[in-house]
Amino acid sequence: MVRKGIGALYVRRKPRIRIEAQMHGGGHERGMRSGTLPVHQIVGMGEAYRIAKEEMETEMARLRGLRNRLWNGIKDIEEVYLNGDLEQGAPNILNVSFNYVEGESLIMALKDLAVSSGSACTSASLEPSYVLRALGMxxxxxxxxxxxxxxxxxxxxxxxxxxxxxxxxxxxxxxxxHCGKCTSRVWI
Incomplete structure (x- = not known):
């Protein structure tokens, strides 16, 4: 795991778009980032890259297997819909919809599980996922x-x-x- 505060940005020598420096000063790194480089973090990031390269294929297969195990346990529920494609999607994410059950209510009921009703970048929004709507949902x-x-x-x-x-x-x-005794959405 890499420490907080380190990252990498590849910029070609003649970029089509001019990138502005976020830190100004001594003009290090061709004026892109001034200041002393954190060598210990750079070494740590290099080691993290090495480990990721070595383990990524195996880890993605393991995560895909876990995701498929979860989907196989869910898919036979009535009115459950897979959002996305198991082959083309990220191997570590399963997004499903349960018709007649409010997603936020499910999240509140799932105290022991870390689940979400959308992406992290839209977590404050009450609007339904624009991605799911773009898919025709x-x-x-x-x-x-x-x-x-x-x-x-x-x-x-x-x-x-x-x-x-x-x-x-x-x-x-x-x-x-679906037994006919209930006709409204469920708020668990």
């Missing part, structure tokens, strides 16, 4: 979406926990909705 279904993000330390046990404590009760809830 109506606002109601877009509001019913949940995003599961998996990471380096996500385990099969955590996926199974999610399926037991989230998916099974949700499936029972959706079944109740």
């Amino acid at each position: 109506n606002d109601e279904l877009a509001h019913s979406s949940i995003r599961f993000s998996l990471g380096r330390f996500t385990t099969e046990e955590e996926i199974d926990y999610t399926l037991i404590w989230f998916v099974n009760p949700l499936a029972a809830c959706v079944t109740f909705l």
Whole structure:
């Protein structure tokens, strides 16, 4: 893991767009970044790159397997929709919509799980995902979406926990909705 405060930016010698320096001073790095370079952070970032190159393919396959395990446990629930493509999408993200169930209500009910109703950059917005709407989804279904993000330390046990404590009760809830006794959206 790389420490906070380090990053890399590749700029070609003759860029088409002029990039303005964010830090001014001694004119280091062709005027792009003045100041003393943090060598310890640069070395750490180099090591992180080396590890990522070595493990990335294996890690992506592991995450894809976990994501597919989660999807396979969810996909048979009535009125569940996969948002995106399992083959073309990120291997660590599963975005699904549960018709008739408000996404924000699900998030509030899932105290032990870190899930989201959209991307981090739109987390403060109450609007449905513009990406889901661009894919042709109506606002109601877009509001019913949940995003599961998996990471380096996500385990099969955590996926199974999610399926037991989230998916099974949700499936029972959706079944109740389709029995004809309930005609409104569910606010869990």
